[in-house]
Amino acid sequence: MPDRIEQIVEAARALIEExxxxxxxxxxxxxRLGIRAPSLYKHFPDKLAVEAGVIAIAMNELAAELAKAESLTELAAAYRAYALEHPHLYRLMNSGPLPRHLLPAGVEDRAALPLVRVAGNEDLARAIWAFAHGMVILELDGRFPPGADLGSAWRTGLSAFGFADTAAKTRPGGSRTR
Incomplete structure (x- = not known):
């Protein structure tokens, strides 16, 4: 990314994170950049294009975190941790229509690849992602009752996909069960 474009996307990300x-x-x-708003339109046609730049960075970050996972449980823990650490970015990436036409080629596939690899096929990966997204968004929205054992809910959900062995060994968030 050229410097000014990178500065704009970084400023946009900071605003979203805050x-x-x-x-x-x-x-x-x-x-935030100390320039006039019309100057931004030399680099981006509109706000949606800026958001797409932020989404692309966030997807690449998430893909890098997920790529470290060796099991579904580790992958779920990494996904949840990223969402909880970056709730506003997570919402931007996963709420409303995805501006695919504005994203760099392959970024969405890179973000999905670790889950597809662990799940074994795209359909199962989509089902697992829907479960994980539902759990994360409910947690972000404070929809679980106080004291709810979310680690147990994650393990139960993951085991429903036939990953009982890995789901029973590690809780989302990384802590071991005994």
Missing amino acids: GGSQALTMRAIAD
Whole structure:
């Protein structure tokens, strides 16, 4: 990425991390960079294109974290950890239609590859991702009752996909069960 484009995307990411997608405006990006908002349009046609740049970076980061996983349980733990550490980025990546036409070629596939590799096929990977996304978004939204054993819920959900051996060994979040 050329320097100014990278600066714009970094500023946009910071705004999203701090205040969610609603904090991202072209004026807020320009203010953060100390430039005038119209200058941004030399590099990006609109806010959606800037968001796509942020999504691409986040997907690459998530893909790198997921690639370290050797089991479904490790993968689920990494996915959950990324979402909880970057809740606003997670929502941007996973809420509403994905602007695929604005993303770099292959970025979505790179993000999905670790799960497809562990699951063994795309259909099972999609089902597992839907479970993981549901669990994460409910956790982010504070929808589980206080004191709910989310580690147990994750293990139960993962074992339902036929991964009982790996699901019983490690809790999402990385802690071992005994």
